[in-house]
Amino acid sequence: MEHTVTSKARRSRTPGLFPRGRPGAWPIVSGLVALVLALPVLVIFAHVFLPAGDVWVHLRQTLLGEYVRNSLLLLFGVGVGVLVIGIPVAWLVSVCEFPGRRIFQWALMLPLAMPAYIIAYTYTGMLDFTGPVQALIRDITGLGYGQYWFPEIRSLTGAMLMLTLVLYPYVYLLTRAAFLEQSVCVLEVSRTLGSGPYSGFLRVALPLARPAVIAGLTLALMEVLADYGTVAYFGIATFTTGIFRTWYGLADPGAAAQLAAVLLSFVFILILLERWSRMRARFHHTSSRYSTLPRYQLRGWKAAAAVAACLIPVLLGFLVPAAQLTIWALRTTEQWLNPDFAGLVLNTFYLAALAAVIAVILALVLAYARRMEGGLITGLAVRVAGMGYAVPGTVIAIGVMLPFAWFDNTLDGFMRMHFGISTGLLLSGTLAALLFAYAVRFLAVSLQTVEAGLGKIKPSMDDAARSLGMRPLATLTRVHLPIMRGTLLTALLLVFVDVLKELPATLILRPFDFNTLAVRAFELAGDERLAESSSAALAIVLVGLLPVILISLTIERSRPGQTQRARARKRRTDDAPLALPAGAQAS
Amino acid sequence: MTEHPHQSARHAAEVVLDDVDVGYSGQRVVHAISLTLASGQIGCFLGPSGCGKTTLLRAIAGFEGVMRGEIRLNDHTVSRPGFLLAPEKRNVGMVFQDFALFPHLDVTGNIAFGIRGWKRAEREHRVRELLRLIGLSGYERAYPHALSGGQQQRIALARALAPRPQLLLLDEPFSSMDVELRTDLAHEVRGILRAEGTTGMLVTHDQNEAFAFADRIAVLNAGRLCQWDTAYNLYHKPADRFVAGFVGEGTIVSGRVCAEDCVETALGRIHGLLPGHFTEGSGVDVLVRPDDIELDNASGDIPAEVVSKAFRGADFLYTLRLRDGTELLCVAPSHDNYVVSDHVRLRLGFSHLVVFPRGKGGSEAS
Numbered sequence: 001m002e003h004t005v006t007s008k009a010r011r012s013r014t015p016g017l018f019p020r021g022r023p024g025a026w027p028i029v030s031g032l033v034a035l036v037l038a039l040p041v042l043v044i045f046a047h048v049f050l051p052a053g054d055v056w057v058h059l060r061q062t063l064l065g066e067y068v069r070n071s072l073l074l075l076f077g078v079g080v081g082v083l084v085i086g087i088p089v090a091w092l093v094s095v096c097e098f099p100g101r102r103i104f105q106w107a108l109m110l111p112l113a114m115p116a117y118i119i120a121y122t123y124t125g126m127l128d129f130t131g132p133v134q135a136l137i138r139d140i141t142g143l144g145y146g147q148y149w150f151p152e153i154r155s156l157t158g159a160m161l162m163l164t165l166v167l168y169p170y171v172y173l174l175t176r177a178a179f180l181e182q183s184v185c186v187l188e189v190s191r192t193l194g195s196g197p198y199s200g201f202l203r204v205a206l207p208l209a210r211p212a213v214i215a216g217l218t219l220a221l222m223e224v225l226a227d228y229g230t231v232a233y234f235g236i237a238t239f240t241t242g243i244f245r246t247w248y249g250l251a252d253p254g255a256a257a258q259l260a261a262v263l264l265s266f267v268f269i270l271i272l273l274e275r276w277s278r279m280r281a282r283f284h285h286t287s288s289r290y291s292t293l294p295r296y297q298l299r300g301w302k303a304a305a306a307v308a309a310c311l312i313p314v315l316l317g318f319l320v321p322a323a324q325l326t327i328w329a330l331r332t333t334e335q336w337l338n339p340d341f342a343g344l345v346l347n348t349f350y351l352a353a354l355a356a357v358i359a360v361i362l363a364l365v366l367a368y369a370r371r372m373e374g375g376l377i378t379g380l381a382v383r384v385a386g387m388g389y390a391v392p393g394t395v396i397a398i399g400v401m402l403p404f405a406w407f408d409n410t411l412d413g414f415m416r417m418h419f420g421i422s423t424g425l426l427l428s429g430t431l432a433a434l435l436f437a438y439a440v441r442f443l444a445v446s447l448q449t450v451e452a453g454l455g456k457i458k459p460s461m462d463d464a465a466r467s468l469g470m471r472p473l474a475t476l477t478r479v480h481l482p483i484m485r486g487t488l489l490t491a492l493l494l495v496f497v498d499v500l501k502e503l504p505a506t507l508i509l510r511p512f513d514f515n516t517l518a519v520r521a522f523e524l525a526g527d528e529r530l531a532e533s534s535s536a537a538l539a540i541v542l543v544g545l546l547p548v549i550l551i552s553l554t555i556e557r558s559r560p561g562q563t564q565r566a567r568a569r570k571r572r573t574d575d576a577p578l579a580l581p582a583g584a585q586a587s
Numbered sequence: 588m589t590e591h592p593h594q595s596a597r598h599a600a601e602v603v604l605d606d607v608d609v610g611y612s613g614q615r616v617v618h619a620i621s622l623t624l625a626s627g628q629i630g631c632f633l634g635p636s637g638c639g640k641t642t643l644l645r646a647i648a649g650f651e652g653v654m655r656g657e658i659r660l661n662d663h664t665v666s667r668p669g670f671l672l673a674p675e676k677r678n679v680g681m682v683f684q685d686f687a688l689f690p691h692l693d694v695t696g697n698i699a700f701g702i703r704g705w706k707r708a709e710r711e712h713r714v715r716e717l718l719r720l721i722g723l724s725g726y727e728r729a730y731p732h733a734l735s736g737g738q739q740q741r742i743a744l745a746r747a748l749a750p751r752p753q754l755l756l757l758d759e760p761f762s763s764m765d766v767e768l769r770t771d772l773a774h775e776v777r778g779i780l781r782a783e784g785t786t787g788m789l790v791t792h793d794q795n796e797a798f799a800f801a802d803r804i805a806v807l808n809a810g811r812l813c814q815w816d817t818a819y820n821l822y823h824k825p826a827d828r829f830v831a832g833f834v835g836e837g838t839i840v841s842g843r844v845c846a847e848d849c850v851e852t853a854l855g856r857i858h859g860l861l862p863g864h865f866t867e868g869s870g871v872d873v874l875v876r877p878d879d880i881e882l883d884n885a886s887g888d889i890p891a892e893v894v895s896k897a898f899r900g901a902d903f904l905y906t907l908r909l910r911d912g913t914e915l916l917c918v919a920p921s922h923d924n925y926v927v928s929d930h931v932r933l934r935l936g937f938s939h940l941v942v943f944p945r946g947k948g949g950s951e952a953s
Binding site: 456458460461463464465466467468469470471478479482483 | 648650673679680683700756
């Protein structure tokens, strides 16, 4: 009776966690999840093949050129900007020693917490005619309006600067990680071959880090394409603002979808470029020996220059705008010291938490599908489901809205015709639509984290638990769950924060009268009520700091040099008499 | 220690594989394996990578089903086609190649994982007892990541032994150890298994490990069992050419049977008892082990030339070439120091002959 009966031999090395005999369910489940999640993108692409309407023809003749030009210029400007800032600071903090280096290591990531649209209107408030900077200039010089020249922040250049300031951390983060994992041997060889610090950087370290640099650049550029808040606030005509204009102003969903399809093809070109560059340069470190390189000690003016190079991005990208937001928030306490604001915060947190739970559950399903079955369909499904992060929120919103509205209208029409009742809007304009869009967009975040966590549980651990008398379910609760707990919390947090910051999809899909912190901040700023919007913005920034802290902790913990060396040291003392008191190493 | 209720149920398993085929998705990986490992003995699956030894071990553990035949533990059938007793119900312990320690549990938690149903006092006693056995007392609260490879390995062993399994399986448990440590550890683990009185089965591709660990060794090649025997017999009475080549060093020299106890070869006439019956005049292959020939310039009668040599500490392993081009291996004490291309003389020192019929790879020679 106690026997498990099976007629099917199991595939080699698949962990014995779940009952055998029905591996067929995994590809179906994961395929369905992926198909549903791919729906918005499929809908958008389908519109490429639909006949073009009048609005689209009009767009193509008039505005499309401007959208393309502005978007390309923005991509180019931000691309140059993030490389110019990101690579040198990554090199400085990984290879040189100068005052404050350890602080800069994590401080340089702070701008990640600052959404682009928030920094944009913060700087606008500071640099506008009525802002403190110009007021100061007028006070000192005694000049009046129109009598002096001051750069216009609400411009394409301004948008490039704003986006660069908050997006350079992507390049910094990945490039630094690449520098840190470069094997000491390679760099030491370059030193013995006569390369000094600069030529060592240019000839060895940078080429080796190139895949990481390009990956960081791609991430930054995807954010540029996805950005709506900044360009909308600055009044720059790009794809995302164009889609909004077509959707709301021209009320032509078809043309908006076609515009979204063009934007999407830009994204895919970016992805392909990144893949292509990686294919040509896939570097493997030939040595697994790591150690921390002796850093170049910088002194005198060089040290000062290094400090300045690291301080300026942190100052402009985080400290100054955060300080301004704080000042505004302190001046407008009545804006946030009230139950209304508390309700808004609760509302937003509730939404973000719900979205995070959904994204993590879906990620668990897909990750386990891949672990259990690992066939072609499951693998493909996981990849498709993870692609949403590359798709701009605006595009996803349109892609969700169109089929949902179609479903509602069709159902409503059908019910009216046959039963004389109106079902109204069941899906569109509800939280369900919004949550679905979040799941599409942010599944990649949770999926990546969950897969990494699941990877830590080796199949042999399942087998070990089974051979020690655990049934499959007990293995799940006593081995997988405890090991995965930290990972799941991380995944929840990352999605939570991303949802909190999300603007364009929320703007399009939110139910009537439903507000989030991001929407509130953006709308108040749009009405030139900058100081009043600061409390919502500050709340987003503060919560946004959590993953930045998390990431910097993770990097510190996973530095290869330290663990490898520790392991080597332990091996040497292997089988030596035990000098350690019990519990000394427990952590 | 009769106060342990679980001890009464303890009995080392007799393992029987009866004509077993194992495979996945229709593909048979091992074929027609039959062997019996007596209760309390320590056995070993030895073979090159891909020979199916790990698959066989996993079939005994219950992670793979069998496509033909049966596996019996103490006369209970645990696997046959269409039936598979779940691994958690077999009372079989397993030590994994990567140890598979649970990273979220400390040493005590890991060892006690399989005995959480025991009474607290018994459980604690068992953990203490095992830690003493593996020489890691004092590490109760350490976490796996803070332990060295050798320590993790012993914790994995203790964890597998904790529920007093009737059979302990070890899947290349020493492969991640330093080479110098392996044989020592194999001896140590063997001692621990003996102390626990458990039947053991090891998988390895390293014959020294197998020799140090096992009472009986199954040599596997391409999914088939070549020989199930003691280490001594594998070396001195290999069942087929594969075993002869895989276990120990040696050279095959062709020859012709010239009498019931004599083979004519390039080395001259070799005298010794022939295994089995060979007709006079039939062509045969003779296995020449390095210790079957002696380097003796004074009284040797076979001239040869030194092709290469390898210093092995106490002795040299010379590769020698005879006049007709046949190359042989020969062990000589390291104070006989010849250089490459020296001319030397050999003497035969066969105590018994290992002979296979010419040109057939069959295993019926013995």
